[in-house]
Ligand SMILES: Nc1nc2c(ncn2[C@@H]2O[C@H](COP(=O)(O)OP(=O)(O)O)[C@@H](O)[C@H]2O)c(=O)[nH]1
């Protein structure tokens with residue numbers, strides 16, 4: 700996502716709200732809007748979120764209004780969300796195009812997640828359990844991209860986005 704943002708600012712990447720703690724180097728309003736549980740509850744109650752899900756012990760959601768504004772003005776909108784969120788968007792926005800981002804292998808996913816070194820082993824385990832469930836849902840998606848190198852997968856994603864615009 701960082702790579703895409705850097706080279707293709709014409710694609711608007713939605714910034715989610717999350718109740719998880721920022722990791723070192725993450726900036727409020729860039730990777731996420733970091734929020735309290737109470738504020739997240741309020742956004743859900745007020746219908747401010749297009750979709751939301753609990754993932755590995757935290758909640759994540761897509762603010763509705765900025766997405767709707769961009770779509771109205773014809774800007775391509777990209778959401779980077781989990782499986783539960785994708786299912787909600789499929790329901791509420793049937794015209795959306797869903798891309799499944801899959802690791803090159805199970806071993807590589809374990810290696811990457813562990814190598815990041817920002818989560819306790821228990822949290823890594825929980826994320827891997829979730830990954831196993833998500834990997835079984837690939838056929839629900841409109842396309843699959845294998846997350847090889849950041850540069851390659853970014854180019855492939857951009858091609859898919861451009862193909863949707865014609
Ligand atoms: N449903 C939903 N999922 C989200 C949203 N934002 C992020 N996610 C997903 O939440 C999961 C965890 O994200 P994060 O904690 O940033 O971990 P990372 O993807 O390993 O850096 C990933 O699968 C994201 O795609 C959102 O707004 N809605």
Ligand SMILES: Nc1ncnc2c1ncn2[C@@H]1O[C@H](COP(=O)(O)OP(=O)(O)O)[C@@H](O)[C@H]1O
Nearest residue numbers: 808811812814815826830846847848849850852
């Ligand atoms: N193409 C890639 N090449 C190398 N490392 C990657 C690539 N894509 C993601 N990673 C790294 O893998 C780790 C796990 O990220 P990710 O697959 O997004 O986990 P999750 O599915 O739990 O959100 C992160 O440290 C991320 O930077």
